Amino acid sequence: MTSLRTLGSSSLQVFPLALGGNVFGWTADEDGSFAVLDAYAAAGGNFIDTADSYSAWAPGNEGGESETLVGKWLASRSNRSDIVVATKVGAHPEFKGLAGATIKGAAEASLRRLGTDHIDLYYTHFDDETVPVEEIITALDQLVKEGKVREIAASNISPERLRASLEFSEREGLARYVALQPHYNLVSRDTYEGELQDTAAKAGLAAVPYFALASGFLTGKYRPGTAVDSARADGAARHLESERGRKVLAALDRAAQEHDAEIATVALAWLAARPTVAAPIASARTVGQVPALVAVADLRLTDEDLADLTEASA
Numbered sequence: 001m002t003s004l005r006t007l008g009s010s011s012l013q014v015f016p017l018a019l020g021g022n023v024f025g026w027t028a029d030e031d032g033s034f035a036v037l038d039a040y041a042a043a044g045g046n047f048i049d050t051a052d053s054y055s056a057w058a059p060g061n062e063g064g065e066s067e068t069l070v071g072k073w074l075a076s077r078s079n080r081s082d083i084v085v086a087t088k089v090g091a092h093p094e095f096k097g098l099a100g101a102t103i104k105g106a107a108e109a110s111l112r113r114l115g116t117d118h119i120d121l122y123y124t125h126f127d128d129e130t131v132p133v134e135e136i137i138t139a140l141d142q143l144v145k146e147g148k149v150r151e152i153a154a155s156n157i158s159p160e161r162l163r164a165s166l167e168f169s170e171r172e173g174l175a176r177y178v179a180l181q182p183h184y185n186l187v188s189r190d191t192y193e194g195e196l197q198d199t200a201a202k203a204g205l206a207a208v209p210y211f212a213l214a215s216g217f218l219t220g221k222y223r224p225g226t227a228v229d230s231a232r233a234d235g236a237a238r239h240l241e242s243e244r245g246r247k248v249l250a251a252l253d254r255a256a257q258e259h260d261a262e263i264a265t266v267a268l269a270w271l272a273a274r275p276t277v278a279a280p281i282a283s284a285r286t287v288g289q290v291p292a293l294v295a296v297a298d299l300r301l302t303d304e305d306l307a308d309l310t311e312a313s314a
Contacts, residue, residue, distance in 0.1 A: 006278075007206045009176075009178050017293050018049045019045055019293070021050030025058075025066050030072070036289075050085075052089060052092040063092045064113050075115050087122060090126050092106055099131055101139075107122065121152075121153055123152075124152075124157070125156065153181065156183075159198075180196075181281070183209070186214070186248045186271070187248055197276060208281060212281055218263070219262075244314075251313075266309075270301065270309045
C-alpha cells in the first residue's frame with residue numbers, strides 16, 4: 001500500500017498524485033472517464049481534482065461536466081468515503097468571481113453535481129481582487145461551519161493576497177487555507193518558486209501543482225521532428241524551442257533510463273520531492289496513461305538525479 005501524505009495542516013490524507021479532472025466530459029467521455037478513474041483508484045489513488053468550470057470551454061458544454069461525471073462515478077462505485085474530492089469556485093460561467101453570495105451559490109451547485117453532502121477540499125480557482133479577502137474567507141468559513149466543505153485552499157493568488165487571507169483567518173479564528181494550487185513544473189519554476197513558495201512554506205501550506213507535466217511536454221512525447229495529436233500540442237511543443245526545454249528532456253532521459261521509469265513519472269517525482277509539494281496534479285485521457293502517473297508513488301529519485309534535474313531546469 002502506498003503511504004498517503006498529509007495535506008498541510010489538515011486532516012486530509014492524500015495519494016502523492018492528484019488525478020486531474022479537466023479531461024472528464026471534454027476529451028474523455030463518460031466510459032473513458034470511468035475507466036481512468038477506476039484505474040487510478042485500483043492503484044491506490046484517492047485524490048481527485050476538478051472544478052466547477054470544467055469544461056465550459058468545450059463547444060456545447062456549460063461547465064460542471066467534469067463534476068457531474070465524478071459524481072456519477074462516486075455513486076456507481078459507492079466509494080465516496082474513500083475519495084478526497086477537490087473542486088474549485090470562481091470560474092463557472094454562471095458563478096464568476098468570489099463575492100460571498102457567488103461562493104455560496106457555486107458550492108451548492110457543485111455539491112448537487114457531485115452528488116455529495118460535502119467537498120473535501122474547496123479552492124478559490126482564480127483570485128478575485130475586486131473582493132476583499134475578508135469577504136472571501138468569511139464565505140468559505142460559513143461553508144466549513146455548515147459541514148459542506150472540510151478544508152479550504154487557494155489557486156492562482158498573489159503572495160500578498162495569500163498572506164492577507166491567512167492573517168485574517170488567524171485573527172478572526174476562521175477557516176484557514178491549508179493548500180495552494182500553483183502552476184509549477186520543471187519548465188515553469190518561477191511561477192511558484194520565490195515569494196509564493198516562501199509564503200506557503202512559512203504558513204505550512206501544502207502545494208498541489210497544476211500543469212505538472214507542462215501540458216504533456218514532460219511526458220517526453222514531444223521531440224524535434226515529431227507531431228503529436230493532442231488538444232494541447234501547440235503549447236507543449238514550444239518548450240522544444242528553448243534551451244531549458246531541451247536540457248530538461250535530456251536530464252529526464254538520463255534519470256528514466258537509470259530507474260527504468262517513464263519520463264512522465266520522473267518529472268512528477270522531481271516535483272513531488274520539492275519543498276512544500278504534497279501531490280502534483282496530472283490528468284489522463286486514457287487508461288494507458290494512468291500507470292506512468294501513479295508510479296510516482298513508488299519512484300525514489302537519488303539526490304544526484306534530483307540535482308541534475310534541478311540544474312537542467314534552472
